[in-house]
Amino acid sequence: MTKQKETKALDTTTEEKIKEAARNVFTQKGYAATRTRDIAEEAGINLALLNYYFRSKEKLFQQIMVEKLQQLFGVIIPIVNNDALTLEKKMELLAENYINLLVKNPELPLFILSEIRTNPDSLKNKIHIQEFLENSSIIRQFSEKRPDVEPIHFIASLLGMTLFPFIAKPILFPNNTNFDALMEERKKLVAVWAKAMLEA
Amino acid sequence: MTKQKETKALDTTTEEKIKEAARNVFTQKGYAATRTRDIAEEAGINLALLNYYFRSKEKLFQQIMVEKLQQLFGVIIPIVNNDALTLEKKMELLAENYINLLVKNPELPLFILSEIRTNPDSLKNKIHIQEFLENSSIIRQFSEKRPDVEPIHFIASLLGMTLFPFIAKPILFPNNTNFDALMEERKKLVAVWAKAMLEA
DNA sequence: AAAATCTTTAATCAAATGATTAAAATTTTT
DNA sequence: AAAAATTTTAATCATTTGATTAAAGATTTT
Structure with a gap:
């Protein structure tokens, strides 16, 4: 072999x-x-x-799925528990790193989410994202910054702003013109909007 | 019949x-x-x-798909061209109406996006969202408010914050505890964050 | 060089699937 | 009540699909 x-x-x-x-x-x-x-x-x-x-x-298929899960979630793991980073910096890095990944692999999030929908067990024993997030320092940082808002709302918004354009690409960007440039521009925008969310 | x-x-x-x-x-x-x-x-x-x-x-399947497309895009159409509404109000209503729809039909966006991925032609001649958006007054409103930012970025962020939690529900909310309450709360949050995005 | 192992091929198979059909049952119309 | 139309059923079929297999070819080991 x-x-x-x-x-x-x-x-x-x-x-x-x-x-x-x-x-x-x-x-x-x-x-x-x-x-x-x-x-x-x-x-x-x-x-x-x-x-x-x-x-x-x-x-x-299982081999490809595990590989893809690691690819998608591998972005989060080194960032959310990095105690050297501020909350704002974490959000900025998450957005930037995800956009970098997805520009090269735009089909990744929809593939994973679709297969989880069709076969809910395919996520079992592979990724425990919620538990992982619950125990990460970014959640504590969200709670300290905004005790009035459930941290999962920030996570959902940040990931929504970052992943959703790729997921909905056939609808939002059907002509594919300028897509990469728009995503490049979007890194800065999402970083600004992340900070604005924290202050709003 | x-x-x-x-x-x-x-x-x-x-x-x-x-x-x-x-x-x-x-x-x-x-x-x-x-x-x-x-x-x-x-x-x-x-x-x-x-x-x-x-x-x-x-x-x-085609009958179900057309019905589902109308259901998903039917939320947008009466709002984005309503000249009586401010931009902020449009964004608030879009978020609120989508959350109301998706709490009842949480599988809707992922279903549509997945079938479009598997069969890209299934959207053809059915929905021309991009062209529709391009000609809608909300785009003009975005451009007037923020001439420095492509309007599609605002659309992507607003829809991302609204639809993505439902799309990624199995990952972000695997235990389904409190999901409806979180989504109810989210209506107000997204409205606030929408305004913050415009000012940021 | 010969044997052993690995890789590849063409053919084949069992099971599953979407669709069809003749006949029966039910409902509606006359 | 009888005829016609609609609906339903059980059986069946052709095609597709994932998997298997024997044999041949290529490579590696002895």
């Missing part, structure tokens, strides 16, 4: 080709609407290889 | 039972993950009746 992981500079293994194809097709269509033949075609391989390397469509 | 639409106070027609079941199952699982047998079982009818009344799964 280690040999398979070694790759030439210009080549990838069949296994990695399949995973890359799975990332593309699963995030575009979702699990149920994706046929194994779609993935094989995208990877340029024979269908049987999918089962040879991953045992089943479901197991391949 | 008119006779079928007439219903007794306590009964609904088979056709309406099927549609109600379709609403439930499609919005929970999405089109591809829903089997016609699921809908028949939820409606308590024989599978053949689905084809008898709707000709196909796809046609049934």
Whole structure:
């Protein structure tokens, strides 16, 4: 197996080709609407290889899902508990880092949320975001700053302003013109609006 | 057909039972993950009746989708072009009306966005939100108030703060405790934050 | 060089699925 | 009451799908 992981500079293994194809097709269509033949075609391989390397469509999907969950939530984790950061700075960094991530992977949040909706168990034992947030210092910082407002409201607004444009991109930005520039501009706007929320 | 639409106070027609079941199952699982047998079982009818009344799964789905699109976008339309309303009032009403709608139909935005992702054509010729917004007076109001900021940023933030908590409910509010009360509270918060955004 | 192992292929399969159909039951119309 | 129309049922079907398999090819190990 280690040999398979070694790759030439210009080549990838069949296994990695399949995973890359799975990332593309699963995030575009979702699990149920994706046929194994779609993935094989995208990877340029024979269908049987999918089962040879991953045992089943479901197991391949699970690997992609775990990877995507880590990608999405990995942004939060190093920031919200960093005691060296002010609340304002945390909010600014969350917005900036998420926008950076999603400009490259705009389908990520909708993919995860859709699959959780279709299969609520797919989040179980993988990510405990609420418990994690409850125990993070950012929640304490929100409470100290605004004891009159439930901290989850700030979290929902900050993430809403940051993730929602990507989730609703087909509706809000159907022509895709200038999208990247708008998202770049949005980093500063969300940082300003985050501070304004705290003072309002 | 008119006779079928007439219903007794306590009964609904088979056709309406099927549609109600379709609403439930499609919005929970999405089109591809829903089997016609699921809908028949939820409606308590024989599978053949689905084809008898709707000709196909796809046609049934299209009816539900159009209905849901109207439901989601119907909130915007009477508000954004109402010249009697100030910009602040429009934003407040949008937030309030959307929260009222989504407390009753929390799965609505994610359902629509997911189906658009899986089948990008499903929005074509149905809703032209961007063009509609471009020609609405709210855009002009945003430009007058803040000529330095693209109006779509305000729209994205307002809708993000309003819709996103419902879209991300399984992650942000997994225990569902107090959710309705939080959303009720959120109406006022979003109104305040909307004004703060305009001034920031 | 030969054997062992890994990878790939083409063919095939069982199960599931959306749709169809003939017949029966029910309701409506005459 | 009889005929016609509508609705419902159980059975069935063609197609699709995820998975399996034997065999062949390629690579690695001895």
